[in-house]
Amino acid sequence: MAATPKLRVLFFDVFGTCVAQRTPVADELWKAAREALESDGSSISSEVRTKAMEMEWNKEGDKFVRASIAEHGTVDWKAVDQHRIELLPKLLARRGLIFPREDASTSELQVGEGSLWTEPQLKHLGLVWHRLTPWPDTCRGLELLNRQFSTVTLSNTYNDLLKSLVAHSSIPFTHVYSADMFQSFKPNPKVYLGAAEKMGVKPEECALVAAHLSDLKGAKACGFYAIYVDRPLEEKTPELRAENIPDMVVKEDEDGFVTLAERLGIHVR
Template sequence: MITMTSRPQLRVLFFDVFGTCVAQRKPVADALWRAAKEALESDTSLVNSEVRAKATKMSYEQWFEFGGEWNKDVEVFTSDSKAKHGNVDWRAVDKYRFESLHKLLAQLGLIIPHEDASTSGLAVKEGSLWNESHLKELGLVWHRLPPWPDTCRGLDLLNKQFSTVTLSNTYNDLMTNLVAHSSIPFKHVYTSDLFQSFKPNPKVYLGAAEKMGVKPEECALVAAHLDDLKGAKACGFYAIYIERPLEEKTPELREQNIPDMVVKEDEDGFIALAERLGIEVV
């Protein structure tokens, strides 16, 4: 069931992207699992026997959990960056994603780091499950995440009545490429780097509203993350919660009744949202 409170006259729908518009957990696990399988089926001389034995024991479920830990490690990095500098260099975050992958794989004994590893943190010895080129390619999975099944159709419907705009904690080049890669029909692409900060800093939400030429009360944030919605609502935005599988990182916030509207996980995401906002779905 979709629940909502009375809402103002909305003109702009801003969207969180990672987890809300594009899936994260399964695509990352799929990429890791597929790359591991390809490496294990390659020439047996390329992968160290000890590494091969460890990788062979890794189940899909373990790669799924590994992907979650990888994402969590990067989130810790961004939080630390914000605490230390009051801002985040999102291109540095992209670089750290590669370094994090290297670190976590080394902890599992799936790659063998060079003792004199380069400053990029990606130098590996022969016999590793993947070489440096493979690691870089895996790191780019975050640039190619696929949309949820309802995303593109739902946005086509929402575009009939609203301006739809990304509002994501990343840098603009990455988001522009991701949206183009998956043919997601947003009308505008905004990212946190445009506002010299990142969510939930009010500068991002209020800056985005100002850039669109609308008042905060004419805006909604659509997100699968309650902490993001809490930040937007504090700035006067209407808060629309789209439940996505395994995406809520702060479930304790459920007790605060933050969303003004909720689309449940077993509903049809953005398509259900369009219908609830008065758009005919045929």
């Protein structure tokens, strides 16, 4: 692996890298279903949790992003967030967990009798992306890294959502940046280079920390140091492993950002 350069700023992918995606989304759906059933004196098996895990909500959101890029050459991240909110009841209906009202007169799904959730409950569930759970090492690791570096989010989303998520989870970043600030989306160089310029540093003084090799590939092409933190179930393009993209790797069985702090010379204990 390459020698560690004199880094000043660590940029972080957020979804999947700093906060888990698949498990928290499934857990919140499962918990809400269980509460709904128990309110009637019933119980629930693990079937609902399994269905939620298999629902591929985030994958469907990715399709919407790709379609937006193909059609417009850009992404309206607020529209992506709204799409996720609108998509959830449709996916749940496909799974037989809610039932649309037969007399619904608008394009917005209206929940009928026999469903596990009411419309207000579904709207709350649809905002789960604003309150995802940090990985166990995230906050402690960032507290350590903040001793020596600026730590900055750099995520393909809009800034209000990211600030909401960071505040909800008390993740101690020093700065919150998002792709919409640079009128583009990763892996476009405008995002990485724009973020470095905004922080007042050169690309070679920056690292990207990510659980996605495609993101690291884009950052490295811009002169960033590439730090891969392996997270369970989060790698979307495992075929890129053969390209040996990362300059540093924190393995899944290590302690995430805490291990990263140790590797970067910060005293942990």
